[in-house]
Amino acid sequence: MTTGNDKILLAHGSGGQLSHELVERLFLRYFDNPILAHLDDSAVLEVGGGMQEARGKKQEAGFLHPASRILHPAPDARLAFTTDSYVVSPIFFPGGDIGKLAVCGTINDLAMSGATPLYLSAGFIIEEGLELAALERVVASMAATAQAAGVQIVAGDTKVVDRGKADRLFINTAGVGVVPAGVELGGDRAQPGDAIILSGTIGDHGMTIMSQREGLRFDSPLASDCAPLHGLVAAVMEVTPQAVHCLRDPTRGGLATTLNEVADKSRVGIEIEEDTIPVRDAVRAACELLGLDPLYVANEGKLVAFVAPEAADAVLTRMQAHEYGREAAIIGRVTAEHAGRVVLRTALGARRILDMLVGEQLPRIC
């Protein structure tokens, strides 16, 4: 493996260019299987098919015992399975905390595959000396978020490392959901003509964390948009499951990176209109102050939907009726031209190519 450097850099965790290189040159090369190769937010597993396969493989190894022959899940039962670790700093911030973020983030990864989230696991890596009260506050927040979202935290693990070997608290969540029959979403399914619908303002989460760290104050306070999106996804899918081709939540790397991923995987072009993209004034002000582009700033409660043009207005209306989609907007469309590239039309009519995030804008954003 060569990434032009022999050590891990912060940018390897940015969600941008170096992260993609690491995934492709290391993880995909070794963990070589078609499910992982999809690189969607969740792995979608055919449990029926999986069982068949496991049966074939294990029989050779003498694994299969008679009882397992009784098991025959319906062939259309598919599981979604996903994981994320959270290392956000600080662990408490306006609009959320590391626990709420971990629960919402995993719910959202499941929801982006069209799955109904059902069960979560939670793994805690704790630095010796963390105040029990802080841990309790995080755990209570996870429990409340999970309960409100209708998911259960059913498995957990705690490790403690000596002082100075971690930073207060890291949390990993993994999640399992069920993908309804007939639902087929994927980063490789966007089609020329699709409308691109963004569910609301961008940059809120990232600029909140950055402002906390930099000690910035604004007239209208910033807050993370951290929220569970499975209800919004369900509302959208209710309108027209077949017309929705792809859902993504633009987290690390921001909207620009997410759009680049879809343009690349679907081998299509993407054109978006700058002045249709909702950005809060406080976020815009913070971005200007720090020299950042909101298109590259992380979100934790937003999604982008790629929808067949004839269904776009109905999906938009339904999104706007949902509490997490009130400021939804159609921000662009998918084209057959310039496949693999994302083009931004500025308010003044100029066109510029939007690349994937390069380097690291803000470590430990999530």
Add this chain to the structure above:
Amino acid sequence: MTTGNDKILLAHGSGGQLSHELVERLFLRYFDNPILAHLDDSAVLEVGGGMQEARGKKQEAGFLHPASRILHPAPDARLAFTTDSYVVSPIFFPGGDIGKLAVCGTINDLAMSGATPLYLSAGFIIEEGLELAALERVVASMAATAQAAGVQIVAGDTKVVDRGKADRLFINTAGVGVVPAGVELGGDRAQPGDAIILSGTIGDHGMTIMSQREGLRFDSPLASDCAPLHGLVAAVMEVTPQAVHCLRDPTRGGLATTLNEVADKSRVGIEIEEDTIPVRDAVRAACELLGLDPLYVANEGKLVAFVAPEAADAVLTRMQAHEYGREAAIIGRVTAEHAGRVVLRTALGARRILDMLVGEQLPRIC
């Protein structure tokens, strides 16, 4: 919550007394659900039942969309779901590395519930500056271990934290498996009269890590027993699925802590014979040098089976025929007397009560 201290101590991660208090007083209190309350190595989920339940709950929230009504997994399809984080130091050691440990550990947690392990996720938290070659070596080891075990790593995540905010590499793995119909294992199912069968020597993993850290050398070198045990479990279940009541892998806290957990959850007594418990000479020597009791030292490739007495010999013979069970031995039995307590009969015939691990013997053992 009061644990007599207002900060997290290393012993909260020991797997012993303080870990149990943290789970009961914090995690179980907030993540309040009957599945987690089992505290088995994996959560066993009724996917059929889970769907029904999710359906009921989500309909209120307007979640259900028509397509999901088509999904009806067989009512006897149950999933096992588990997670563990790994923070072992050093990350490479004789007999394994943090990656092999993470894959085997999660496979083993699934196997202890009687599940066929199918899919794993892998979340990496990397300290800035880790050599790419070290990461590649770990990833290659995970891939080789997963392939040999017939499981697929289908979901992953990478986070990088700034130098000094983690220690080289932490890995979380979560796993999904399918529990064959009719298999019912649990820490609350041990019955008076059950034979207790240990699959091999104890203390190998823990003393290997400790010797590495202390720079100790012995005539016969120590190596971790880190191994995937699902094949051994399958072999045992083939003999007689109904006679096996409980399987546990004695990791953090060692054999003594695991036996205490089962005695407590099953409300039974346990008696074991000291001179039947296999311990390698090098492990015994290292323990003596460091003043440790091998009964409390972590294992990563061993299991304890609670088996109906009439099937004990057949299960023992089958274990001894398997590569990971060659030194298996019957080490004791379950009693109706002294419920909740574990009693050790020493080689000299004395009886002493074996408590759960108190304090922290060795942080970051796994």
